[in-house]
Amino acid sequence: MNDNRMNFTKKRLDSIPNPESGKRPYYHDTEVKGLLLRVTDKGVKSFIVQRRINGKVTRITLGRYPDMTIQRARSSAIKTLGDISDGINPNLKKRANENNKTTLSQVLDDYVRTRGTNLKESTIKNYRSIFNSYLSEWGDRMMVDITRNDVEQKHRAITEKSPTRADTTMRILSALYTYAGGEYEDVDGKPIVLDNPVNRLSHVKAWNKVVRRQNVIKPHELKNWYQALQKLPESRFNKKKPNQADTVKDLLVFILLTGLRRREATNLTWGNIDFQGEGLTIHNTKNRKSHSLPLTSFLLTLLKGRKASTHSIYVFEGMSPNKPINDPKKQVAKVREISGIHFTLHDLRRTFATIADSLEMSQYALKKLLNHSDDRDVTVGYIISDIERLRKPMQLITNYFLEQIK
DSSP: OGGGEEOOOHHHHHHOOOOOTTOOOEEEESSSTTEEEEEOTTOOEEEEEEEEETTEEEEEEEEEETTSOHHHHHHHHHHHHHHHHTTOOHHHHHHHHHHHTOBHHHHHHHHHHHHGGGSOHHHHHHHHHHIIIIIGGGTTSBGGGOOHHHHHHHHHHHHHHOHHHHHHHHHHHHHHHHHHHHHOBOTTSOBSOOOOTTHHHHHTTOSOOOOOOOOOOOGGGHHHHHHHHHTOOOOOSSTTSOOHHHHHHHHHHHHHHHOOOHHHHHTOBGGGEETTTTEEEESSOTTSOOEEEEOOHHHHHHHHHHHHHOOSSBSSBOSSTTOBOOOOHHHHHHHHHHHOOOOOHHHHHHHHHHHHHHTTOOHHHHHHHHTOOOTTOTGGGGSOOOGGGGHHHHHHHHHHHHHHTO
């Protein structure tokens, strides 16, 4: 160790040879105690301050030699050692300074990286899409510099184009501020983000009152709707492919009689279907909870017919080999045109729920059929879900539908 102590001079530092590969020796300045020079096997020489902080050896990099002169390194070392004597950890101070400069884009990246395992890929994709569309001009701005007025004006500007998008954008921004408040700290360990500027929208009551869609296919419309399905014109990619019109017919009826969400239904594979047990199970759901449903004889017949007509892994095969059907917007528009009934695929799920409610099913059955979760309902947590308990409700819904389309 004593061999590595010297009075730092330009001549002595320049003459220090490169160490063996993998070695990083430290040289101690005899003029300023605690100032070191670290040398790598690549010949990189860096000034370091070394001191025990809370019983642990801590090293703080000051700069590289010769870009940083010896005189400047000694002055910087004295100041740094003074901070340490005052109870300030320079590394934490440096990190805090960096945190204060954290931009909105950096927070989004950190948020996705740390929370990504708990977010669905589609959710992450949606976050980035909205960020790029409405918040990209703030990407390089520091979080602490975005004000409540900025947020209010941005929300108002987006609202002029789309009230729903405006609220969604601000909810994402609010989530980033909540995350930043718990993630980034100053030198004293206190959050650098003390205020969530999105709270201004609640204070001035600026959130948009978006009326939730309540559209359903009414009982007297079901027959006309079903007949319109049967009139969909044939649509084939080639003669070897199944008729897409048949696929869409089956998909729409399947959603209406199971209440599945569009993506849950279109991404359904034969591995999700248990013909012997007469049921289906989906694992990749919106609330990340597996969803199991019994299948009625009507639905089993529909599925067996599809199984016999396709070699795809997907129940509802798309135009491309071994890919699921995409959102069938054109075919749905055609059914609307033929039937005169306006509906979306999600309206079919809503119709399923409305039929179930009209049959006076229990709230427990409704929640399980729709795979709705309510963490506030402690009682539900004690009830073991059994697919057989849903077989009768599912059959009643199918019977109701078949009665209406006679």
